[in-house]
Structures are given as structure tokens and as C-alpha cells.
Amino acid sequence: MSLFPLGWQHYLLGGLIIGTGTALLFVLTGRIGGMSTVFSSTWSYVVQRPFFQQARFVDSRSWRLVYAAGLVLGALVWWLGFSGGVREATAVPVWQLVVGGFFVGYGARLGNGCTSGHGICGLGSLQWPSLMAVLTFMATAFITANLAARWLS
């Protein structure tokens, strides 16, 4: 049994590129580029409740959308230029994507960060609360994924 049955180089290089994007954003604009905030800040365009009208969402909502558009653009470049042009798809059932997605969105916003916010930016700035958050979501994700593999398939 191998730790990396599909090879390891693309994982490490991909991670270094992700880090370079986050680092570039900081060096050029001073911004901290976690991804989950865009899901709250974008609601501030249409939901008037005070929670969504906080300055931290309203002031950052436009650059966060540009950053998200960049994500799509970068994946498009990879797809057209490096992947052999086969459209990506997933066999994960729709209900799992929707229900799992709901908990991902709710949890990331309640906990103020996701795999990139706590995982990359939080650990990257050496903050122990982010390390605690990463260990917590890794633990519940390990349990859920293994139970789901046993019970749902």
C-alpha cells in the first residue's frame, strides 16, 4: 500500500502554486485571501439585515468576487491547456453535494474560515486558533467520510 497511489509531484507543485497565489495577493494588495467569506459578503448585495451589512463584508465584497472569478479563470486555463480537455465531473450523489455543501457553508461562516481561511492563511500566519480549527474539521471530516463510505455506498 502506498501513501500516494496516484503520485505525489502534482500535489506538492499544486500546493506551491496555491500558496504563490495567496502570497501574491498579500504582497501586491495586502489582502488575506481565504475563500469562504465571499459566500457571506456576496449576500450583502441583496440582504439588508445588519449582519450582512457589516463593513468587513461590504468593503471587501467587490475584490472577493474578482478573486473568485480568478479561481474560475485559473481552472479554465488548466482545463484548456493542461488537462487534455476532458470535462470534469463527479459521481458524488446530488443530495450529498447539496447537504454537505450546506454544512460546509454554514460551518465555515460560523467558524470564520475554511480549508483556505484557517488551513492556508491561518496556519500561514502561525495562529494557534486556526490550528485548532483545522484539527477539529479534519477530525469530523475523517469520521463523516468513513461512516459515509460504510453506510451510503
Next chain:
Amino acid sequence: MSHQNRNLSGALATLAAGALFGFGLSYATMIRPEVVLSFLRFQDFGLMLVMGGAVMVVVVAYTLAPRLLARPLLDDHFHKHPSTWNRNTAMGAALFGVGWGLCGVCPGPAIAGLGAGNWDLLWALAGIALGALVQGLRAR
């Protein structure tokens, strides 16, 4: 630089940084929920290399840039985003993990995957957006 030019160059820099992020996520196959789930089921430890590689670069940038530069190249100050450990962080992280373990999709790949034609991820994207909305409506 005029204010308008600075806004434009800031937007282009943000787009380029996001594009690197999205390219890296795709190159590392993190936009495939199956690969993420195989990590969570201890079948392929690649995700540790992705996260480790990214954190290494970011540690260097976050540590050195404010020491070497008075301000970011295109703006006037370096932001800080202190994280806190409290009930909400713990509960939020735990729920995030449950959802992540169920679908294998987190916010970055949900967005980036669309650029590679993975329309299935729109379901996850809708779920995440709805979850963020409900969180905000319940918050005080």
C-alpha cells in the same frame, strides 16, 4: 499612480492571484471530490502535500513581506485577520468538517471546479451559499 489606476491594477492583481490559486487547485486535482474523499478515507495522503506546500509559501510571504516592505506594492497597508478560538469557531469547524466529509467539496474547489466544466459542483455551490445565508440570518 492615480487612484483609478491603482484600483484597476489592484483588481488585476487580485484576479491574477485568484487565477494562480484556481490553477493550483485544479493541477493538484483538488477540484475532484473523489480525490478529497480518498484523503479523508486514508487512501491517498496527497492533500497533506497540497496544504503543506501552500502553507510553506504563505508563511514566508506573511512573515517577510511586512518586514521588507513598508506597504503592499499596490495598496497602503497589510491586512491582518486574527483568528479566535471560541464556541462558534469550534462548532463551525466541526460542522464544516461534517459537510466536507459528506461531499468532498470545500469553498475554493466549489468555485474553481466550474472553470473546468464541473457543473455538478453547482449543487455544492448552491448548498454552500444557502448555508452561509442561513448562518447570517441566525447570527445576531
